[in-house]
Amino acid sequence: MDERVEQRDPESDxxxxxxxxxxxxxxxxxxxxxxxAKMRDELAACRKExxxxxxxxxxxxxxxxxxxxxxxxGAKTSELRGKIKxxxxxxxxxxxxxxAKEHGEIPEGFLAIAKQIENAFATxxxxxxxxxxxxxxxxxxEAFAQDVAESIETDNTVTAVLEKGWKIDDKIIxxxxxxxxxxxxx
Numbered sequence: 001m002d003e004r005v006e007q008r009d010p011e012s013d014x015x016x017x018x019x020x021x022x023x024x025x026x027x028x029x030x031x032x033x034x035x036x037a038k039m040r041d042e043l044a045a046c047r048k049e050x051x052x053x054x055x056x057x058x059x060x061x062x063x064x065x066x067x068x069x070x071x072x073x074g075a076k077t078s079e080l081r082g083k084i085k086x087x088x089x090x091x092x093x094x095x096x097x098x099x100a101k102e103h104g105e106i107p108e109g110f111l112a113i114a115k116q117i118e119n120a121f122a123t124x125x126x127x128x129x130x131x132x133x134x135x136x137x138x139x140x141x142e143a144f145a146q147d148v149a150e151s152i153e154t155d156n157t158v159t160a161v162l163e164k165g166w167k168i169d170d171k172i173i174x175x176x177x178x179x180x181x182x183x184x185x186x
Contacts (some may be wrong), residue, residue: 080168080169080171083124083125083126083168084168084171084173086124087121087124087126087166087168087173088173090117090120090121091166091173091174093117094114094117094118094121095163095164097110097113097114097117098114098164101114121166124168125168125169126166126167126168126173127166127167127168128164128165128166129141129164129165129166129167129172129174129175129176130158130161130163130164130165130176130177130178131158131161132158132159132160132161133157133158134157134158135156135157135158136156136157136158136178136180139172139175140165140167140172140175140176141158141165141175141176141177141178141180142165142175142176142177142178143178143179144162144177144178144179145179145180146179146180146181146182147159147160147179147180147181147182148181148182148183149181149182149183149184150181150183151183152183154181154183155181155182155183155184156180156181156182156183157180157181158176158178158179158180158181159178159179159180159181160178160179161176161177161178162177162178162179163176163177164176165177
């Protein structure tokens, strides 16, 4: 189907009829094919860019989660250090009160103070280490002497606590100073 269009020649100002012939089917298919190929290329570039953004976002999210974990661990470590420092500062006074209590040399008012310190230690999560009859464990006990054990069952057990040990969670603040029973030694 031919299409006729009037066209004016700019130099002569005359009108001229021009016939425009339609493009062949091959030409149209080629243009459409080129357009589709171009769109596919743009789509592939967009997908690649999207994946780069997604990868960057996932890395940033993982970094953020790791930062939160490190911050939380750091806060817990700082809190534990603070508790340990407080306990280490109070332990000598507490030990003196305990020794005085054992010897009956402590006035009634000081018993209340000793009880307050014990309650403060409990609030901080402090646990006592070293009880008579428990198995000797060199990670929590410090052996100062040996006693003769009466039987094989009491071999390698704590026979006396010379000074209490203390721990917070799994952190040993001070091992218990103990005497250990050994069976078969004279």
